[in-house]
Amino acid sequence: MNELNFRAPKGTRDILWPDSERHQRLVDIFSAVVGEAGYTQVITPMFEHIEVFQRLGDATDVVRKEMYDFQDKGGRHLALRPEQTASVVRAFAEHRPNIPWKAWYTGPNFRYERAQKGRFRQFSQVGVEALGTEDPYLDVEVMALAWRFYERLGLSQIKLEVNSLGNKDDRVHFMDALSQHFEKYLKDLSEESQKTLEVNPLRVLDSNREQDSDLIASAPSMIDFLSEDAKKHFSLVQEGLDALDIPFIVNSKLVRGLDYYVRTAFEFVAESFDAAQNAVGGGGRYDGLAEDLGGPPTPGVGFAIGSDRTLLACEAEGVFQTLEPVTEVFVVDTTGGLAALSLTDQLRSAGFKTDRAWDNRSMKAQMKAADKSGALIAVIVGEEELATDTVTLRDLRESTDQIEIEKEIIIETLRKRLR
Ligand code: HAM
Numbered sequence: 001m002n003e004l005n006f007r008a009p010k011g012t013r014d015i016l017w018p019d020s021e022r023h024q025r026l027v028d029i030f031s032a033v034v035g036e037a038g039y040t041q042v043i044t045p046m047f048e049h050i051e052v053f054q055r056l057g058d059a060t061d062v063v064r065k066e067m068y069d070f071q072d073k074g075g076r077h078l079a080l081r082p083e084q085t086a087s088v089v090r091a092f093a094e095h096r097p098n099i100p101w102k103a104w105y106t107g108p109n110f111r112y113e114r115a116q117k118g119r120f121r122q123f124s125q126v127g128v129e130a131l132g133t134e135d136p137y138l139d140v141e142v143m144a145l146a147w148r149f150y151e152r153l154g155l156s157q158i159k160l161e162v163n164s165l166g167n168k169d170d171r172v173h174f175m176d177a178l179s180q181h182f183e184k185y186l187k188d189l190s191e192e193s194q195k196t197l198e199v200n201p202l203r204v205l206d207s208n209r210e211q212d213s214d215l216i217a218s219a220p221s222m223i224d225f226l227s228e229d230a231k232k233h234f235s236l237v238q239e240g241l242d243a244l245d246i247p248f249i250v251n252s253k254l255v256r257g258l259d260y261y262v263r264t265a266f267e268f269v270a271e272s273f274d275a276a277q278n279a280v281g282g283g284g285r286y287d288g289l290a291e292d293l294g295g296p297p298t299p300g301v302g303f304a305i306g307s308d309r310t311l312l313a314c315e316a317e318g319v320f321q322t323l324e325p326v327t328e329v330f331v332v333d334t335t336g337g338l339a340a341l342s343l344t345d346q347l348r349s350a351g352f353k354t355d356r357a358w359d360n361r362s363m364k365a366q367m368k369a370a371d372k373s374g375a376l377i378a379v380i381v382g383e384e385e386l387a388t389d390t391v392t393l394r395d396l397r398e399s400t401d402q403i404e405i406e407k408e409i410i411i412e413t414l415r416k417r418l419r
Contacts, residue, residue, distance in 0.1 A: 011121025044087035057259025059200030080110035093295025099132025118277030140240030154319030163254040164234035271272035272316035330375035360392030
């Protein structure tokens with residue numbers, strides 16, 4: 001058997017401590033930030049009927065090239081989720097919770113993309129979706145939540161870009177103008193973009209091929225096609241961001257890679273790294289999606305933040321690095337191990353992070369293990385302590401001070417020392 005088969009598949013990775021802890025803490029902080037704003041967690045399946053994701057747009061890379069789809073044993077055509085908005089809106093349409101429905105989520109997504117730094121085939125997101133109102137200040141609320149989350153992680157080099165993609169009708173006019181523009185210079189477009197143009201001219205704007213860059217730069221701008229209504233919405237969004245002192249720039253070329261967006265679209269870009277993959281989050285409004293997925297017409301807005309890329313940004317800025325100690329108390333037992341077994345159980349129940357040595361090794365070997373564990377205090381049980389119902393506490397930090405105490409006051413003594 002080929003040895004390579006036992007490695008994690010391309011574009012996936014194993015996340016071990018301390019990175020695993022950072023991932024978990026990132027989710028904890030996110031849930032705290034959005035919890036303060038009344039968002040409750042929704043957990044949707046990791047796979048759906050493929051039709052759910054086809055609503056992301058026939059011409060999007062996500063649908064055309066990147067879907068992990070398969071037939072199950074019952075002959076259903078399913079796909080691993082490439083993102084969670086479609087699933088969450090499908091769940092909304094299925095369960096019809098009261099509106100406004102404000103939900104948050106986390107978990108892995110799957111896209112068959114070209115793997116590179118910050119771009120994986122399995123990656124994690126945290127995000128929110130808010131359904132049930134067209135209020136432009138809700139767009140501001142969700143953007144502010146993402147902003148406050150980055151702030152709480154300690155990130156300061158994040159840039160917010162916003163745009164309006166107009167209402168559905170505005171989009172049709174804009175797409176006509178785009179088609180005319182690109183068709184005029186068809187020969188100059190990359191072959192790939194020529195094909196994309198036939199399906200959806202908007203998606204040509206996503207192309208990052210060098211050959212297309214001049215034509216994209218000279219393409220018409222969505223801002224010029226906004227209806228009065230969409231313009232008003234967009235100006236209120238900007239006013240709201242100003243009121244919250246959230247800095248942003250208007251990027252009229254921002255179209256996002258998914259088709260469901262109308263009106264507000266936004267992206268968070270990490271300025272701390274120069275990698276191509278520096279979008280750490282993005283979102284927008286998707287007012288027609290609930291209806292497309294079998295629900296009542298319901299406006300919605302949300303975002304998703306890429307956890308993996310956000311942690312790369314934290315690394316680049318040198319923030320969100322300090323972790324809690326894994327072990328606070330280490331039990332050393334040279335009397336056979338039974339004392340350690342019950343002491344660790346007792347200390348863990350009292351809330352101390354407690355570990356111990358194994359294999360009944362020498363005092364010296366166990367103390368070495370205690371040091372290596374990073375624990376702050378060693379609790380030592382030797383023959384003498386066992387006979388007198390005492391334990392010896394040894395400081396493992398600055399000093400090597402030690403005291404012998406009655407075993408029955410161990411918890412209150414440790415509490416005084418550690419809390
Ligand atoms: P998205 O822009 O496709 O939007 O993804 C959001 C974020 O997920 C990106 O900014 C990026 O940080 C991260 N991400 C995407 N693909 C990868 C990848 N292959 N590897 C690592 N990170 C990645 C959405 O997914 C929409 N559902 C956002 C949304 C929510 N819109 C409305 N509500």
